[in-house]
Amino acid sequence: xxxxNEDTIYCSTHNHYIPLDPANRHYQEVLDAIIEEGADCxxxxxxxxxQAAADExxxxxxxxxxxxxxxxxxxxxxxxxREEVREMQPTGEQVWNEETMEMEDVxxxxxxxTAIEPVEPTVTRLVYSEDDPMxxxxxxxxxxxxITTDNxxxxxxxxVVDATPxxVVDAAE
Amino acid sequence: MTVxxxxxxxxxxxxxxxxxxxxxxAGEAMLRAETPQEQFNLxxxxxxxxxxxxxxxxxxxxxxxxxxxxxxxxxxYANSGTSTLSASRQAFTVGQTEVPYNPSxxxxxxxxxxxxxxxxxxxxxxxxxxxxxxxVTYWAKADVPVTPDVRVFAHYDGSGAELLDSEANVxxxxxxxxxxxxxxxxxxxxxxxxxxxxxxxxxTFFDDxxxxxxxxxxxxxxxxxxxxxxxxxxxxxxxxxxxxFLQYDYTEFTAIGALWSGNHYAxxxxxxxxxxxxxxxxxxxxxFRVFGGGASTESTGVSYTSISKNGVEISITNxxxxxxxFVRLDSSGDYQRFDAEL
Numbered sequence: 001x002x003x004x005n006e007d008t009i010y011c012s013t014h015n016h017y018i019p020l021d022p023a024n025r026h027y028q029e030v031l032d033a034i035i036e037e038g039a040d041c042x043x044x045x046x047x048x049x050x051q052a053a054a055d056e057x058x059x060x061x062x063x064x065x066x067x068x069x070x071x072x073x074x075x076x077x078x079x080x081x082r083e084e085v086r087e088m089q090p091t092g093e094q095v096w097n098e099e100t101m102e103m104e105d106v107x108x109x110x111x112x113x114t115a116i117e118p119v120e121p122t123v124t125r126l127v128y129s130e131d132d133p134m135x136x137x138x139x140x141x142x143x144x145x146x147i148t149t150d151n152x153x154x155x156x157x158x159x160v161v162d163a164t165p166x167x168v169v170d171a172a173e
Numbered sequence: 174m175t176v177x178x179x180x181x182x183x184x185x186x187x188x189x190x191x192x193x194x195x196x197x198x199a200g201e202a203m204l205r206a207e208t209p210q211e212q213f214n215l216x217x218x219x220x221x222x223x224x225x226x227x228x229x230x231x232x233x234x235x236x237x238x239x240x241x242x243x244x245x246x247x248x249x250y251a252n253s254g255t256s257t258l259s260a261s262r263q264a265f266t267v268g269q270t271e272v273p274y275n276p277s278x279x280x281x282x283x284x285x286x287x288x289x290x291x292x293x294x295x296x297x298x299x300x301x302x303x304x305x306x307x308x309v310t311y312w313a314k315a316d317v318p319v320t321p322d323v324r325v326f327a328h329y330d331g332s333g334a335e336l337l338d339s340e341a342n343v344x345x346x347x348x349x350x351x352x353x354x355x356x357x358x359x360x361x362x363x364x365x366x367x368x369x370x371x372x373x374x375x376x377t378f379f380d381d382x383x384x385x386x387x388x389x390x391x392x393x394x395x396x397x398x399x400x401x402x403x404x405x406x407x408x409x410x411x412x413x414x415x416x417x418f419l420q421y422d423y424t425e426f427t428a429i430g431a432l433w434s435g436n437h438y439a440x441x442x443x444x445x446x447x448x449x450x451x452x453x454x455x456x457x458x459x460x461f462r463v464f465g466g467g468a469s470t471e472s473t474g475v476s477y478t479s480i481s482k483n484g485v486e487i488s489i490t491n492x493x494x495x496x497x498x499f500v501r502l503d504s505s506g507d508y509q510r511f512d513a514e515l
Contacts, residue, residue, distance in 0.1 A: 005476055005478075006476075006478045007478055007479065007480075008453075008476075008477060008478060008480060010476070014454065015454050015455070015457070016452050016453070016454050017452065017453040017454065017476060017477040017478075017480065018452050019449075019450035019451070019452070019480040019481075021449050021450040021480075022368065022369075023368040023369050023448070023449035023450075024449050024450055024451070024452060024513065025369070025452075025514060025515065026452040026512070028369075064333075
């Protein structure tokens with residue numbers, strides 16, 4: 001439990017006098033407690049400047065998490081693979097166009113994104129009997145673990161995106 | 174026009190004899206170095222060890238710890254997660270030769286059960302490590318073979334940690350041995366670096382057994398070359414530690430106090446500028462004895478105000494009514510702590 005003692009925060013749980021200094025680790029723990037527990041962690045009202053600091057910290061954390069999640073979702077889906085992307089880009093050379101009477105860039109086709117084949121949707125593994133170690137193993141077909149991991153990470157990233165407040169999304173874009 | 178240039182003659186035999194000088198490989202490297210900085214690096218001159226208290230000589234908080242999730246030797250944090258962990262200072266036998274340079278102490282971590290544990294130190298200011306290679310050396314042993322991961326993490330702004338590089342499953346045997354790991358650290362371009370940024374050097378234990386892990390002479394230095402452990406005097410090491418943590422025990426603290434609004438106030442200046450304004454605590458309300466007017470009384474409350482990197486005001490509630498008093502920690506076991514750790 002915290003309260004304000006003159007120009008410090010007093011933590012009665014640990015008998016700590018914590019300065020109002022963002023570089024102090026216990027001060028950051030106070031902000032974390034305000035974010036997680038709200039007014040329950042404070043004896044009396046949370047001072048406005050402390051609440052504002054906690055709000056700013058939460059906003060920055062959500063913004064960082066949102067950017068990581070968006071970057072994860074932007075990666076290709078391993079089950080689908082990735083198509084090659086080509087673009088026409090100037091070579092740096094120029095030639096004289098007699099019809100337009102202007103110098104024009106010489107263009108060439110460049111692969112900007114390489115193709116990646118989709119992974120096999122399933123894999124087969126040998127399963128050994130725990131009861132009979134001498135028995136012949138049986139084959140089992142399961143979803144490719146790469147796809148399973150990819151799906152789980154994408155789902156977790158999507159959950160972060162869905163839970164992000166609109167104000168944070170607006171700041172990220 | 175004709176110009177005639179005259180040069181002194183060269184004795185080819187003498188020149189060839191000069192090539193026989195016993196310079197050795199290191200001497201050759203020194204001669205071939207193109208800049209003073211290269212020569213500086215070759216002989217490992219200057220301050221190299223970025224770990225503070227790598228020799229485990231400073232133990233301001235005590236010499237035995239049993240709960241985990243706490244600092245142990247100065248600057249060294251033992252993270253026990255939801256479980257516990259014991260740590261203690263152990264003395265080397267005088268004259269032992271297994272670990273060189275006759276160190277006094279090593280840190281012992283006593284681990285039981287499956288929960289992941291960590292031993293780490295955070296090195297202040299991550300900027301200097303951007304795009305660098307660092308070399309970590311230490312001596313270690315365990316009572317049974319263990320395989321911790323040795324890792325380096327980045328703390329950019331005090332929130333969250335990013336794994337930068339690691340050496341997985343380092344096989345620690347049952348006798349003292351020197352271990353060396355080289356870690357490559359990426360560029361931090363684009364990162365926001367805060368006032369509590371740090372590089373964390375970390376031993377993480379996943380082993381599912383009961384064991385003790387001993388560690389001594391930890392060094393982290395820039396570059397790919399492992400140089401001998403850098404010894405600093407105890408006074409110098411203590412001063413480095415006190416930037417992050419300062420403890421006054423019984424008999425180590427006295428101050429002059431003056432009466433103001435019913436309490437006595439004493440000012441305390443720290444022996445070194447701390448990393449940031451520290452968190453202040455003490456052993457309890459009755460930790461101070463106040464002397465004035467030919468008598469003394471125990472304090473009934475102590476609080477701290479005007480906390481800065483360089484000092485603090487201590488407010489002491491007591492029954493003495495003298496304008497001026499002197500105060501001190503009351504008895505054995507009483508302490509004041511100032512914590513500016515990362």
